Amino acid sequence: MSVNSRIPGFYKLSPSERFKTVVKLSGLPESDISKLASTDTDMLAIADRMVENVVGTLSIPLGVAANFTINGRDYLIPMATEEPSVVAAASNMASVARIHGGFNTSSDQPIMISQIQLVGVKDPHGARLRLFERRQELLDLANQQDPMLVKLGGGARDIDVRIIDAAEKTYVVLHLIVDVRDAMGANAVNTMAEALAPLVAEIGGGRVRLRILSNKADRRLARVRATYDAEALGGQDVVDGIIDAYAFAAADPYRAATHNKGIMNGITAVVLATGNDTRAVEAGAHCHAAATGRYTSLSHYEKDAHGNLVGTMEVPMAVGLVGGATKTHPVAQAAVKLLGVKSAQELAEIIVAVGLAQNTGALRALAAEGIQKGHMSLHARNIAVAAGARAEEIDEVVARLRKEGHVRIDKAEAVLAQIRQS
Known part of the structure; x- marks a missing residue:
């Protein structure tokens, strides 16, 4: 039986009505797809407000990683993932890192960029400088869009203007650089970009096309460093094996793709558990891995003077504590409470620590008994x-x-x- 996916007014139905409609049009016995429907009416109501055409919810295992000391403070870290060994590996490597003080982190201010694309500009270089000449006017207009953000210490900080040659056209692209405080920031910077578009078009002498944030959050990096005791890892041969595995990933994009996937096993699990945007974080991380023009390892490993393994990493980390699923999903709210974080920067630093721990655990398995x-x-x-x-x-x-x-x-x-x- 062929399926007719044309369903006028589908979005107007309740979740239970949508499910009944799907059953009818699919031609399948209801028992075959009954698990798509949710029996948790409270969660179903929340889901129906979060995305479109909801019929049910999907439950993902949520574990808690133990043993983490980050900047001298202990954390219990919620991780949402369907993959075995991820939570165990992160917890295990956190226990090894504790021997030498755990994870040390730092991070940039929560800066996001929105891009405003101008097309049809006759004098791109002249337009670029005209926009810089009106910098303060543009920043003032941007900050008028979000007085609460400004009150909290954030807001539009600067502009940059780039000339992009692409497909036999030249675009003038204005970057609005915004401190978004404890938000991921997409809504804030997009609203500002929309408001600036007419003035940017007037100054630049072109027509605005796109006005949207960039997920290349390279002004919002989070960094982590940890020293892993050589004996606790299994000895010098294991340390050397981990460094060889890292060097392989640094040199070869085929290995780097799986190496970085291991990092994202840890990162994405915490991002998802706290209701943040996994796709934005993943896009930013993989873009950063190719920042030199060649895709490579996000992490770095070396020995210290005592033969211990030192792991380091810096990754763009655009996560927030306000807005989105972080404020609407009850599990995400509980996860944030469990962490006890006070700022988006603190959350970002925890996330990169988990990513490094997970990566080290995977490399140790590869270097010792094998991953399988x-x-x-x-x-x-x-x-x-x-x-x-x-x-x-x-x-x-x-x-x-x-x-x-x-x-x-x-x-x-x-x-x-x-x-x-x-």
């Missing part, structure tokens, strides 16, 4: 459940899968059948 041993051990529980194991059967299924060394669904089903026959 620990990862597949945890993954075996998921496979056991997928095979139909009941709670009291899971541990035995996992033990047999690990002993045989084959963590696959067909093996789990066979093991489960053997257990039940005996």
Whole structure:
């Protein structure tokens, strides 16, 4: 049966009505997709206000990473992820980092950029300088759009103007540089850009096209440093193996893509748990990894004078404590309370510490026993459940899968059948 996806007025329906409509038009038995609908009416009502055409919610495991000391303070860190070993690896490496004081962090002021694109400018270089000449007028107009942000100590700080040659056209692009305080900042900078567009067009002598923030948040970097005890890691050979793995990623984009994915396993889990924009953070991080013109490792590893491993990293981190899902999603609110953070900068620094810990854990596994041993051990529980194991059967299924060394669904089903026959 073909599906007709044309549903006039779909957005006007309630979530339960939308689900019934989807069932009818899909041609599937309701039992096949019943899990799409949510039985949590309170959460469903919140979800319906957050995004469009809601029919249900998707629950993701939320773990708490332990052992973290960051700038001399201990944190319990919520991490939302579906991937086994992520929370365990971060917690494990945090315990090793504690030996030498934990993680030390710093961060830039919460600066975001919005771009206003001018097309059809006859004298791009002249337009660029005219815009600089009117800098204060542009900043004053921008700050009139958000007096509360200015009152809190933020607001438009400066402008930059770039000339971009692209596709046989020349664009004049004004960057509005804004301190967004404890917000991620997208709404604030976009509102300012919209307000400035007519004046920018008038001064520049062109027509405005785009006026939108940039997720290349390279003025909003968060930095982290940690010393990992060599013996606690497993000895000098493991330290050397981690450095070799890092050097491989630094030199080869094929390795760097997976290396940085490991970093983002930690970063994205905390970003998601706190209701922040995972796509914005990921885009900014991967763009930063290619800032030199070649995609490379986000982290850096070296030895100190005592042979211990020193890990460092700096990453754009555009996260906030006000606005968006951080203020509307009850789990995100609880996660922020658990962290006890007081500013967006503090949250950003925690997030990069988790990213470095996760990266170190993955590299240690690669350098020592190999990534699959620990990862597949945890993954075996998921496979056991997928095979139909009941709670009291899971541990035995996992033990047999690990002993045989084959963590696959067909093996789990066979093991489960053997257990039940005996």
